[in-house]
Amino acid sequence: MEASAIDKVQLEGEGHEFLVFRLGAEEYGIDILSVQEIRGYEGVTRIANAPSFIKGVTNLRGVIVPIVDLRLKFALGNADYTAQTVVIVLNIGHRVVGVVVDGVSDVLALTGEQIKPAPEFGSTLSTHYLMGLGSLDDRMLILVDIEKLMTSEEMALIDKAA
Amino acid sequence: MSIDITEFYQTFFEEAEELLSDMEQQLLQIDPSDPDSEQLNAIFRAAHSIKGGAGTFGFTVLQETTHLFENLLDKARHHELTLDPTIIDIFLETKDMLSDQLNAYRQQTEPDSATYERICNTLKALAEEKGQGAGVADTAAPVSAASPAKGGAMVIRIAGVAADNATSLAEELALFGTVLDQQHANDVLTVQLETATGEDDIRAVLCFVVDDDQITFESAASAPSESAAATLTESAVVAPAAEEVEQEAPEKDDATPPPAVDAAAVPAEPAKAAAPAAKKAASAAASSENASLRVSIEKIDQIINLVGELVITQSMLEQGTADFDPVTHGSLLSGMNQLQRNARDLQEAVMSIRMMPMDVVFNRFPRLVRDLAGKLGKQVELETVGKSTELDKGLIERIVDPLTHLVRNSLDHGIETPDRRLAAGKPAAGRLTLSASHQGGNILIEISDDGAGLNRDRILNKARESGLAVSDAMSDDDVWQLIFAPGFSTAEQVTDLSGRGVGMDVVKRNIAQMGGHVDILSRPGQGTTTRIVLPLTLAILDGMSVRVGEEVYILPLGAIKESMQVSPEDISTVTGSDRVLHVRGEYLPLVELYRVFDIPDAQQDVTKGIVMIVQSEGRSFALQVDQLIGQHQVVVKNLETNYRRVPGISAATILGDGSVALILDIPALSRAPQDREGSHAGHHRSAAALH
Structure with a gap:
C-alpha cells in the first residue's frame, strides 16, 4: 500500500504539497488538500471513556468536531495547551476532525524523487499509515497518509460499522 | 409548445403521485358488490386528471394507460361494468403500473414497454369482455352525441398571465377547439373558444400550468348554434387523448368492433359525466388549495x-x-x-x-395487508389508531421500512391460517392493529396482532444453534430481544415474504439510529405487540442541564420524573457494590454518573448531590448528579457526523456560551449498572495500552 501511495504522489508529479507540522522534535507532512483550516485550541468537552488522545469535542461554527491530540497518540512532545497550541482541522471523506500538534511550520512541495519509501519500523506509527519519508535539504519529513490514519480503527474516531 | 413546460414537470409528478395515492385509498375502500358512486367518481377524476396532465407533457405511455383505465372506470361509474374483487385487483395493479410509469418519466426514461403492453391488454380484454356483455357500445354513442350541446362556445379568462405566456396559452387552448376570439389586457387572457371539451377537462389540463383559481369559465351566450355539429367531428381529432384512441382503434376493430366505438366516444363523454361531480370537488379543492403551499x-x-x-x-x-x-x-x-x-x-x-400525520405512513398498509393476506391465504382485519398523531417528516420517511417489515412479520409468522385460528377457538380473521400516540416527548407506535405469539422454546433453540449465549432461565423480554440478533429467523419455512432473518436486526438498528428503541410483548396463543418508541423530532429537545464535577450534561426533560435530595438511610447496597435508592416503597437502582463517565472532581457523596428519578423503557432508576443548572431547549447535533457513537450519550448540543454539552442517553444508562464493569474495564485497558 505504501508503494501505491508513493505512486500516487509520483503520478501527480511536481508541486504535490504537504502541510508540515511539528510533533516534539519531529517534522511531519500531510496532504494539504485534506486540511480545512488551522485554528487555536479552544475548550473541548471531554468524552467519557474515550482513549486519552481523543481530547473531546468542540463547537466549530455549529458543527460538533472531535479533537485528537497527535502528541498523545504518538507519545511525542509535551501535551500542554497554551495560546500557541495549534489545531489543524482536517476534512476527510465528509468528516471533520481536528488534530492538535506542536506547531505548523510551512507548506512544502515535494517531487516524486524526494519521497523515499519508509523503512519498516516501530509500533507507535505503523508504516501502514506512512506515504514515505520526504527529504528536503537536511530535513526529513515523515509523510503521513492522514486519511488512512484518521479513518483507522486504531484512532477510534469512526464506528466500525460505519 | 413555447412555454417552457419542463418547469411544471415537478408539479405534475407531485400532484400525480398524490392522485395515485388517493386512487389507491379509494380502490381499497370500495365495496365491489355495492360501489359508492362518489368513490368511483373520485377514482375516475384522479385517472382523468393524470391523463390530462400526461397528455400536456407528452408522456404518451402514461396517457394511454390512464386512458384505458379511465374508460373502464367510466363504465363502472355508469353501472355498465360490474365490479368484482378480480377487477379491483386489476385496477390496483394498474395503479402500481401508473406509479412505475410516473417514476420512469420522473427519471427521464421511457417506461418499460413490456409491462405497459401487458397492462393495456389486460385492460382492453376487460373492457371487451365486460363491455360486450352489457352492450355498452350502444349506450356510449348517444352520450357522445349529446355532449356537443354542452360544449359549444365558452369564454375562458385566465388571470395573472404575462404577455409572453399569453400567446402560448392561447395556442394551448386552441388544441381543444377553435379559438374564436382572443384578447390579452391587464395580465388577463380572454379566449373565446369553440369546443366540445368540457370545462373540467380544460381546467384539468391547465391546472399544471396555471392555478385553478386563475381560470374562470363563462358560456358564450352568442355562441353560434350551428357550430355544435362541427365541433363534434373536430373534438374527436383535437382532444388530447383522441389521437391515441384512433391508433388503437384499428387493432381492436378486427377483434370486436363494439369496444372500438366506445373507446372513441370516451374523450367526449367523460367531460360531460365528470362535470357535476368534478364541479363539486373543484369548489372544495379551490378553498383548500389556497390554504397550502408547496415548499422544498x-x-x-x-x-x-x-x-x-x-x-x-x-x-x-x-x-x-x-x-x-x-x-x-x-x-x-x-x-x-x-x-x-x-x-x-x-x-x-x-x-x-x-x-x-402518521396517516401518511399508515395509509400504505391497507394495500400491503390485503395483498399479503391474499398470498398467504389468511384473513386479516387491519385497524389503525391515532392516524392524526404527528411526527417529524424525516422520521416519517425512515419509519416506513421498519414498520413494513414488522407488519409483514406479523402477517407471515404471527397471524395463523383461518383453520388454525378456528381450531384455537379464535375468529377466522386475524386482527392487526397499528397505533400511534404521543407519550411525553416521544411517539409510541405499536404493531399488535392476535396471532400465535412468539415461541420461546423455538427462539431459544434457534439461538443455541446460532451459537448465541442463552440460558433457559432468561426472562421473556430477554428472549424476545434475541430475534433482533443478526441472521435470526424462527420461521420453519423461509417464504418470499419474511423468514430470511435479514430484517429484525436491521429494524432495530434503523430505529436505534432514529434515537428510538423497540420492545416486544408476546403471549403464546394471544399475539405479539411490537412497540416502537421514537422521539417526536430529531432537531430540538427540551432538556435539563446538570453539572457533574466540572462537566455539564443535558438530560431529556421527558425522561425526568422528579429530582430530590436523599438522606443516607434511603440508600442500601446490593451485593456490596450496586446501590439502590428507597423512594416511597420502591427500590430504584442508583446510577452514579461520575462513575459511569469517570468524571473527575465530582461529588461522590450521594447525600450531598442531587438524585434525579428518570424513566425509560418502562424502567425507573435514580441518577446521581452534583447540581441542577436549568431547563433549556437545545438544538440536537449529531455526534456521529464527525465522531462515533458514545455509550451513554445520544447526541450533543451547543450551550449558550458556545461550548459543547453532551446529551445523555437515558435508555442506555438504565442498562448501565450491568455494563458499568465492562466499560470500566475497557477504559482501563485502553488507558493501559497507551502507557
Missing part, C-alpha cells in the same frame, strides 16, 4: 437551522444578562424575557412545519 424541504431545514442558531444566540444573551441588576436594566431584562418567549414560539412554529 431544504428551505424548511434551512429555516430550522437558522432558528436553532437564533435560539442559541438568545440563550447566550440570556446568560450574559443574567447578573444584571433588574432595577437599572429593567427594560433590557423584560426585553430579554420577551425575546425568549418569541424565540421559543418561533421555534415551535417552525418545527411544526416539519410535522406530518
